[in-house]
Each structure stands twice: as C-alpha cells, then as structure tokens.
Amino acid sequence: MAKFYQQSLAERHATLIAEQRLTAAQIEQLKAAAIIAPEVADSMIENQIGQFPLPLGLAFNFLIDETSYVVPMVTEEPSVIAASSNAAKIVQANGGFTTTIQERAMIGQLIFTDVSDYEAAILVVQEKEAALIEIANAAQPSLVKRGGGLRRIETRIITDDDHQPAYFTVHLVVDVQEAMGANMMNTILEATATPLKEWLDSAVLMQILSNFADTSLVTATCRIEPHTLTTTRFEGEWLAKRIAEATRYAHLDPYRAATHNKGIMNGVDAVVLASGNDTRAIEAGAHAFAVRDGRYRGLSDWKVAENGDLVGQLTLPLPVGSVGGAISVLPLAQLTQQILGISTANKLARVIVSVGLAQNLAALKALVSEGIQKGHMSLQVKSLALSAGATESELPLVVAALLENKQLNLENAHTIIAQLRQK
Ligand code: NDP
Numbered sequence: 001m002a003k004f005y006q007q008s009l010a011e012r013h014a015t016l017i018a019e020q021r022l023t024a025a026q027i028e029q030l031k032a033a034a035i036i037a038p039e040v041a042d043s044m045i046e047n048q049i050g051q052f053p054l055p056l057g058l059a060f061n062f063l064i065d066e067t068s069y070v071v072p073m074v075t076e077e078p079s080v081i082a083a084s085s086n087a088a089k090i091v092q093a094n095g096g097f098t099t100t101i102q103e104r105a106m107i108g109q110l111i112f113t114d115v116s117d118y119e120a121a122i123l124v125v126q127e128k129e130a131a132l133i134e135i136a137n138a139a140q141p142s143l144v145k146r147g148g149g150l151r152r153i154e155t156r157i158i159t160d161d162d163h164q165p166a167y168f169t170v171h172l173v174v175d176v177q178e179a180m181g182a183n184m185m186n187t188i189l190e191a192t193a194t195p196l197k198e199w200l201d202s203a204v205l206m207q208i209l210s211n212f213a214d215t216s217l218v219t220a221t222c223r224i225e226p227h228t229l230t231t232t233r234f235e236g237e238w239l240a241k242r243i244a245e246a247t248r249y250a251h252l253d254p255y256r257a258a259t260h261n262k263g264i265m266n267g268v269d270a271v272v273l274a275s276g277n278d279t280r281a282i283e284a285g286a287h288a289f290a291v292r293d294g295r296y297r298g299l300s301d302w303k304v305a306e307n308g309d310l311v312g313q314l315t316l317p318l319p320v321g322s323v324g325g326a327i328s329v330l331p332l333a334q335l336t337q338q339i340l341g342i343s344t345a346n347k348l349a350r351v352i353v354s355v356g357l358a359q360n361l362a363a364l365k366a367l368v369s370e371g372i373q374k375g376h377m378s379l380q381v382k383s384l385a386l387s388a389g390a391t392e393s394e395l396p397l398v399v400a401a402l403l404e405n406k407q408l409n410l411e412n413a414h415t416i417i418a419q420l421r422q423k
Pocket of ligand 1: 323
C-alpha cells in the first residue's frame with residue numbers, strides 16, 4: 001500500500017477509517033468543512049486530510065490616518081473582536097490612529113564560517129557591493145521590474161559567549177514590494193552565496209531570511225482625552241494614569257511583558273491570519289523586537305501627557321504582503337482583503353499595528369479596573385455550553401443556568417443539558 005503522503009485524499013480518508021481513527025460520518029464532516037479546492041489544499045501542505053475552519057469576525061470603529069476601516073479578524077478566542085472594536089471606538093472619538101512606516105524591506109542573512117580575517121572580509125564585501133547588487137537583482141528580475149530589489153548590504157561580526165568573533169554574516173536588505181518576500185529573498189540569497197563564499201574564501205553555514213524584520217517597522221499612535229475613557233464605575237483620568245503605570249510595569253517585568261504582548265498579538269495575529277499572511281513570522285519578529293535591548297519588554301507605550309491626555313504608541317516589525325504565499329491561494333483571504341478595502345501591504349501593516357494598539361488599550365483598561373474576567377465571562381460560558389453540545393434553542397437556558405450556579409466546567413454543562421432534555 002502507498003505511504004500516507006503518496007495517497008490521494010480519498011485514499012487517506014479510507015486509511016483513517018480502516019485504522020479506526022475516524023468514522024465514515026466524521027470523514028463526511030471533514031469533507032463538509034472544506035472550501036479550498038482539495039488539489040490546492042494538497043499543494044499547500046503535506047499529508048492533507050481536510051480543512052480546519054476558524055471563526056471570522058469583523059471589528060468596527062477603526063479610524064486610521066483619517067480613513068475608516070472594517071477589519072476582518074480570524075480568532076478562536078472570545079472577547080478579542082469586541083475588545084478591539086470598543087477600544088477603537090474610544091480612539092475614533094479622539095481623532096483616530098496615526099501611523100508611520102520608516103521603511104519596508106526584508107533582511108536576508110548569509111552566514112559564513114572559517115573566516116580568518118574579519119576586517120578583510122568587510123573590505124571584500126564593500127569592494128564587491130556593485131557586483132553583488134547585480135547578481136541579486138538578476139536572480140529576481142520581475143521584482144526589479146516592479147521597482148524592488150537589493151537596496152543595501154550590511155556586514156556583521158557575530159561574537160561568541162566569550163565575546164570572541166565566531167561568524168561573519170552579510171545582510172542583504174531587499175525591497176520586496178508587495179510580497180512578504182520569504183521565497184524571493186531565499187532565491188536572492190542562493191544566487192549571491194556562491195560567489196561571495198569564493199571571494200571571502202570561507203564556507204557558508206546557511207542562507208536564510210531573518211524574521212527579526214526591523215527594516216519593516218510600523219508605528220501607530222493615538223491621543224486620548226481622559227474623560228472619553230470614563231465608565232459608569234471608573235473615572236477616565238484615574239484610568240489613564242493606571243494604564244500608563246501598567247505599561248511601565250510591563251517594561252520592567254518580563255513575566256508581565258509576555259502577557260501584555262500576548263494581548264497585543266491577539267489582535268495582530270487575528271488580522272494577519274485573516275489576510276492570509278504568516279502569523280509565525282509576525283510573532284517571531286514581534287518577540288525579537290520586544291527583547292531588542294537585551295531585556296524582554298512590553299511592546300507598547302502609554303503615557304499621560306502634560307495636558308493629561310493619554311498618549312499611546314506601538315511599533316512592530318510587520319513584513320506582511322498583499323500578494324504571494326498563501327494570500328493569492330486562500331479564497332477567503334481575497335474576500336477579507338475586499339472587506340478591508342485595501343490592496344497594499346503598506347496599508348495592511350498600518351491597520352494591523354493599529355489593531356494591536358487598540359487591543360492593548362482594551363486589555364489594559366479592563367485589567368486596571370474591573371479585571372478581565374467580567375468581560376470574558378458571558379462569551380466563555382457560551383462556548384462552554386456549545387462544547388457540551390447545547391443546541392441553538394437550548395443555548396440561552398444553559399448559559400443562564402451555568403451563570404446562576406457558577407460552576408463553569410464541562411461536567412456541569414453536560415448535567416444542565418441532560419436535566420433540560422429530561423424536562
Ligand atoms: P511568493 O513566493 O509567492 O512570491 C511572491 C509572488 O508574488 C511572486 O510570484 C511574485 O511574482 C508575485 N507578485 C505579484 N505582484 C507582486 C508585487 N507587486 N510585488 C511583489 N511580488 C509580486 O511569496 P513570498 O516570497 O512573499 O513568500 C511568502 C511565503 O513564504 C509565506 O507563505 C511564508 O509562510 C513562506 N516562508 C516563510 C519563511 C519565514 O518566515 N522564515 C521561510 C520560507 C517561506 P513574480 O514571480 O513575477 O515576481
């Protein structure tokens with residue numbers, strides 16, 4: 001019998017049934033969840049047996065650089081979309097988010113071993129710069145035609161734990177235009193590695209892009225008049241000061257910073273995923289950026305300005321694309337691009353960083369006041385009831401019963417549903 005990876009989709013399904021991993025009915029369930037053409041899904045990943053839908057929702061109230069956006073978000077976590085919409089509403093009432101992009105380029109690394117003279121190696125790279133640019137651009141002519149290509153070359157001497165030179169690394173900084181650029185970059189790196197290795201008379205350890213994309217930094221800022229933060233129970237000025245203090249704390253304590261940043265990434269990842277971009281690349285870049293000065297810190301900054309306004313800022317490396325990778329393949333990525341109403345990577349990055357800042361504001365505002373659990377509760381109870389098997393008509397009754405007896409666990413949800421069905 002053919003190995004699993006050699007089997008067709010139908011054969012893989014038959015194998016799963018034969019091995020009693022899934023029933024025929026469950027295979028039908030898998031088939032019903034698929035919207036990507038099976039041959040396309042098969043070309044995207046290995047050993048494909050089906051597709052895994054996640055909820056797609058919309059966040060509202062995003063005013064970014066004087067343009068309004070409805071933001072598609074894909075997430076399995078309750079409260080994320082409501083929280084970002086709520087925070088975006090506050091920011092909207094204060095004039096919205098302002099964003100800036102310093103540069104949009106991808107870094108590729110050529111890592112060399114066996115370099116005997118590091119200073120001489122730097123000189124070789126400087127001398128060969130024009131030749132390297134020519135080789136790199138010849139490897140991706142279509143990119144050059146679109147206005148992109150190799151922009152600059154940087155050299156780095158990487159030291160070991162005893163501060164001794166250990167590796168010689170060349171960075172190629174490439175303008176990848178509308179793509180995320182991973183594959184394009186790897187093509188360019190492969191083309192340049194061989195001649196460079198000969199010129200340096202050394203060996204290549206590897207050539208690969210860097211996900212620490214600090215050449216693709218995007219910043220969102222917003223200014224909030226404290227009275228617009230006021231809730232029925234908490235005064236805005238007090239909340240603004242507490243939010244600023246919570247940010248300061250996240251700059252000092254990595255245990256808190258990790259959670260602070262996870263909250264930001266709740267929003268960021270949801271938009272990245274909805275747009276068909278690579279969430280792991282964005283996560284890796286964000287966390288590397290958070291520890292850039294040697295101490296892992298909160299990524300955002302909230303301060304109370306002299307006039308009392310709460311001023312927020314978030315900078316993230318966001319090497320996202322509007323074409324290429326899975327973006328052009330996933331049917332729903334086209335649809336979410338349409339809802340968002342933008343078709344450039346530049347604008348997508350501006351939206352993503354603004355969502356991250358909104359998500360952070362919502363989380364901090366809740367944490368420094370009534371706590372996160374209250375807002376989360378009703379949605380979590382709902383998903384608990386659903387996972388216990390409550391039908392649409394049973395849902396409100398099960399949610400009410402769970403909230404009333406306060407034992408929020410699956411066993412209790414099952415008991416409530418069973419009692420309801422006996423009546
Ligand atoms: P692709 O390999 O799909 O390359 C981009 C494609 O978009 C090219 O075919 C290019 O066409 C086309 N294109 C059309 N219009 C434009 C335009 N205006 N600007 C730029 N390109 C255009 O995608 P990427 O190189 O972006 O790679 C992204 C994928 O790589 C992601 O799926 C990611 O998961 C994966 N990846 C990530 C890694 C990492 O993060 N470490 C490592 C390896 C892969 P043409 O060919 O004509 O130039």
